[in-house]
Amino acid sequence: MPSPGQPPAPKDAAEIQAWLIRQIADLTGVAPDTIDPRESFDTFGLSSREAVMLSGDLETWLGRDLSPTLVYEYPTIARLAEFLAGSPRPAESASLSAAVRPALTGRGDEIAVIGLACRFPGAASPDAFWRLLRDGGDAITEVPPDRWDADAYFDPNPDTPGKMVTRWGGFLTEVDRFDASFFGIAPREAANLDPQQRLLLEAAWEALEHAGQRAADLTGSPTGVFIGISNSDYATLFHDQAGERGLNAYIGTGTAFSVAAGRLSYLLGLQGPCLAVDTACSSSLVAVHLAIQSLRRGESRMALAGGVNLILSPAGTVYFSRLHAMARDGRCKTFDAAADGYVRADGCGVVVLKRLADALADGDRILAVIRGSAVNQDGRSNGLTAPNGLAQQAVIRSALADAGVAPDQITYVETHGTGTELGDPIEVQALAAVLGEGRPLDRPVLLGAVKANLGHTEAAAGVAGLIKVILTLQHGEIPPQPHIRQLNPLIPWDRLPVSVPTARRPWPADGPRLAGLSSFGFSGTNAHLILEAAPVQPQPGAAPEAVRVLPLSARSPQALKEMAARFQTLLESPAAPALSDLTYTAAVRRSHHDHRLAVVGATPDEMAQKLAAYLRGETTPGLAVGHSAAGRAPRVVFVFPGQGGQWVGMGRELLRREPVFREVIEQCDAALRRYVDWSLLEVLTSEAASARLTDEIDVIQPALFAIQAGLAALWRAWGVAPTAVVGHSLGEVAAAYVAGALSLDDAAHVISLRSRLMRRTAGRGAMAVVGLTLDEAERLAA
Numbered sequence: 001m002p003s004p005g006q007p008p009a010p011k012d013a014a015e016i017q018a019w020l021i022r023q024i025a026d027l028t029g030v031a032p033d034t035i036d037p038r039e040s041f042d043t044f045g046l047s048s049r050e051a052v053m054l055s056g057d058l059e060t061w062l063g064r065d066l067s068p069t070l071v072y073e074y075p076t077i078a079r080l081a082e083f084l085a086g087s088p089r090p091a092e093s094a095s096l097s098a099a100v101r102p103a104l105t106g107r108g109d110e111i112a113v114i115g116l117a118c119r120f121p122g123a124a125s126p127d128a129f130w131r132l133l134r135d136g137g138d139a140i141t142e143v144p145p146d147r148w149d150a151d152a153y154f155d156p157n158p159d160t161p162g163k164m165v166t167r168w169g170g171f172l173t174e175v176d177r178f179d180a181s182f183f184g185i186a187p188r189e190a191a192n193l194d195p196q197q198r199l200l201l202e203a204a205w206e207a208l209e210h211a212g213q214r215a216a217d218l219t220g221s222p223t224g225v226f227i228g229i230s231n232s233d234y235a236t237l238f239h240d241q242a243g244e245r246g247l248n249a250y251i252g253t254g255t256a257f258s259v260a261a262g263r264l265s266y267l268l269g270l271q272g273p274c275l276a277v278d279t280a281c282s283s284s285l286v287a288v289h290l291a292i293q294s295l296r297r298g299e300s301r302m303a304l305a306g307g308v309n310l311i312l313s314p315a316g317t318v319y320f321s322r323l324h325a326m327a328r329d330g331r332c333k334t335f336d337a338a339a340d341g342y343v344r345a346d347g348c349g350v351v352v353l354k355r356l357a358d359a360l361a362d363g364d365r366i367l368a369v370i371r372g373s374a375v376n377q378d379g380r381s382n383g384l385t386a387p388n389g390l391a392q393q394a395v396i397r398s399a400l401a402d403a404g405v406a407p408d409q410i411t412y413v414e415t416h417g418t419g420t421e422l423g424d425p426i427e428v429q430a431l432a433a434v435l436g437e438g439r440p441l442d443r444p445v446l447l448g449a450v451k452a453n454l455g456h457t458e459a460a461a462g463v464a465g466l467i468k469v470i471l472t473l474q475h476g477e478i479p480p481q482p483h484i485r486q487l488n489p490l491i492p493w494d495r496l497p498v499s500v501p502t503a504r505r506p507w508p509a510d511g512p513r514l515a516g517l518s519s520f521g522f523s524g525t526n527a528h529l530i531l532e533a534a535p536v537q538p539q540p541g542a543a544p545e546a547v548r549v550l551p552l553s554a555r556s557p558q559a560l561k562e563m564a565a566r567f568q569t570l571l572e573s574p575a576a577p578a579l580s581d582l583t584y585t586a587a588v589r590r591s592h593h594d595h596r597l598a599v600v601g602a603t604p605d606e607m608a609q610k611l612a613a614y615l616r617g618e619t620t621p622g623l624a625v626g627h628s629a630a631g632r633a634p635r636v637v638f639v640f641p642g643q644g645g646q647w648v649g650m651g652r653e654l655l656r657r658e659p660v661f662r663e664v665i666e667q668c669d670a671a672l673r674r675y676v677d678w679s680l681l682e683v684l685t686s687e688a689a690s691a692r693l694t695d696e697i698d699v700i701q702p703a704l705f706a707i708q709a710g711l712a713a714l715w716r717a718w719g720v721a722p723t724a725v726v727g728h729s730l731g732e733v734a735a736a737y738v739a740g741a742l743s744l745d746d747a748a749h750v751i752s753l754r755s756r757l758m759r760r761t762a763g764r765g766a767m768a769v770v771g772l773t774l775d776e777a778e779r780l781a782a
Helices: 013-028 048-062 077-084 090-099 126-134 187-191 195-211 233-242 251-255 257-268 280-297 315-322 356-361 389-403 423-435 458-475 557-572 579-588 604-615 652-657 659-672 680-685 689-693 697-717 731-739 744-760 774-781
Strands: 111-119 223-228 274-277 302-309 347-355 368-377 412-414 445-448 514-520 525-533 548-554 595-601 623-627 637-640 724-727
Touching (some): 013 048, 111 126, 111 195, 111 280, 111 356, 111 458, 126 458, 195 347, 223 257, 233 251, 233 315, 251 257, 257 274, 280 347, 280 368, 280 514, 368 389, 389 514, 389 525, 423 445, 423 514, 458 514, 548 557, 637 697, 637 731, 652 659, 652 680, 659 680, 659 744, 680 689, 680 697, 689 697, 697 731, 697 744, 731 744
Parallel strands (some): 637 724
Antiparallel strands (some): 111 347, 111 368, 302 347, 368 525, 548 595
16 A cells, blocks of 8 residues: 555556456456447446446556546546556557648638528528527427427426426427429429428528529539438337328338438529438537548539438437436536536528638638538447547548647637436547647637527537537627536546637637537447638728619519518618629629519618518509519610710710729720720710710710710610610711620721711701601601
8 A cells, every 4th residue: 555645557458458357347247257348338237327337446456537428538438447547559540640631622622601501490581590690599499299298298207108398499480481483383292291301492592692602603613512321200200190191102202311312403403412401419410520521532623511400309308308318497508517418409401511712712701711621420429329539639630630730729628418317528538638728727618509599409409510610600699608607527627728718709819710510320330520711802992882773573463562671671770781792793793583573772761661662562663563474584775866965974984883894985086086086985974075075966976876885885785685676867877886796896897987978068957856657747748
């Protein structure tokens, strides 16, 4: 025995192994000679509480501080003994060193998030989601009656067959509602679609709109689809209610996981990779990782990635109650001493991804940048569903290496954070082991877990965390962590460089905004992402006040009214975007449907008033409402008139505001200078020279020709192209030029020569426009 005050003598692996075998035999009643030190602790029937007790006894025997979750990091007697004796196995050392290898790809492979959409409990949009997070909100409710009868299924004993220990969950409303006609799905097929497929269609469309990507432009494109999905409640309910006799031609595709992803590619005409991913709780983050790899390899130019989860049947909650995973009060109390499990939740989220270089080149708005990602597996842990702290460390190191980021650069980590008694300590200590390298205790990593706000959205949990991190980076704030009363005592907070914010705080200003994101599946598949705040993109100068057009469209009259109401609210808001940005996005970056309206105005208030008039069923100048014939492109004719429409100052505003128009006028000026002795630009812009537009026909006609050519180019730049052209008098020259029958040089030559010839005959005759029929005119002229 060591003398008082002296540390105990170190033990070798054989001594430790023998002690562990004796302790496990005492705890479980298993005969010592039947205990195989190569088997995981769970095979001996060791409960999680007994595992913590074992760690405590081991700490006392060895006389050194040990983690209470040690048996989950070294899940066999042999591995734990070797670790404690200071002799880790070579294979283990090799695997950890491999995890910190330099990234195989050079920098420049960052991925931009350019759009997102979500449906979470209490938050049907990204803005609503951010408000919930910012305020530390809790979206958990009692089980609604349209899901199941909570009273009939509740029992406080988790081992009661067919019962559950909770009445709570995070639920979406109106999951039975779906605008099937918008997606061209027949009513009978729609009725057989798993609502998870319906949610994905809605979220994917909204994410593309948020990204400014028009669906029509994506047809045939190498756009990938990567969807995490693992819940088959709808198929179970259908079979329970209809049986084999109720099977029809739609239920197979309506409930297949592969079709949940494939239907997106089919309806949008996307021809990149398309995968449904099921790794349980990490499904959607693994889907994002696969999308990143596809973008980096060049097989996708853009990708939709995300996940979905709907709790439609009580069966899953009954199962997880038997697994002792459900929190009895229906709250994920992540990091708290009262953590006793999680609460299940609905959810759906989709992000739109591009390579950063492509997004910048395309002029896309960038929400955040994914620097790196990694996926691995727990392997032989302390039970099939038990976490593996060393595997978690390895996946974080791999993601950091892939991102080219040092551990001490990470400021915030959105954890998996289910709120289980041992899961939280294992995860926190794994994070501290990696991110604590080179980090002082006074600059801790901040930790959060969105499950405390929403519940565990399972296959959508990873994308829920991803969207939270993106919003946090965008707003420059780290939201508070709900349900923290007393920190979990199994985590040595005073020795770890980690902290949990319980109040909203600004993102630290020292260095780049870098965050980590973890998602772990109960089958053992782990994923981790490294994200950075979006780069500062060049902003155009403030657009001059001008009259602008706001085009809106929808698939039905009612949907158009709802859209008009939303835009009216937006235009009346103090946070309304610049009118130039709003009208550009609505015109150029949105898909256009058959039911349409447009309002014209120079200010947000003016446009809001015209939208209000439309909603009241009134007509007003600057408001147009119409319907485009389905499947038929509009047949537009450009009509070019003759002389008579000129005025002093014409074209000046367009020259100042519209680059396309100015470019054509400059080209016409250069072409005309070969045939005239005056400057077109000077005539249009100079007060002195513009007087020639009133009485000099050989100036008037070339100037009108140039104005007509510029207007035609401007309409085309706005997406309005003619099916045919027609011209009268000098307008014939402009029509021929726009149709391609004359080159610009030929058109300039013709209009210059024609106007000079007409000047020679000026004053020798006259023309009149009269409102008579041909017969009446001939009779009067006889």
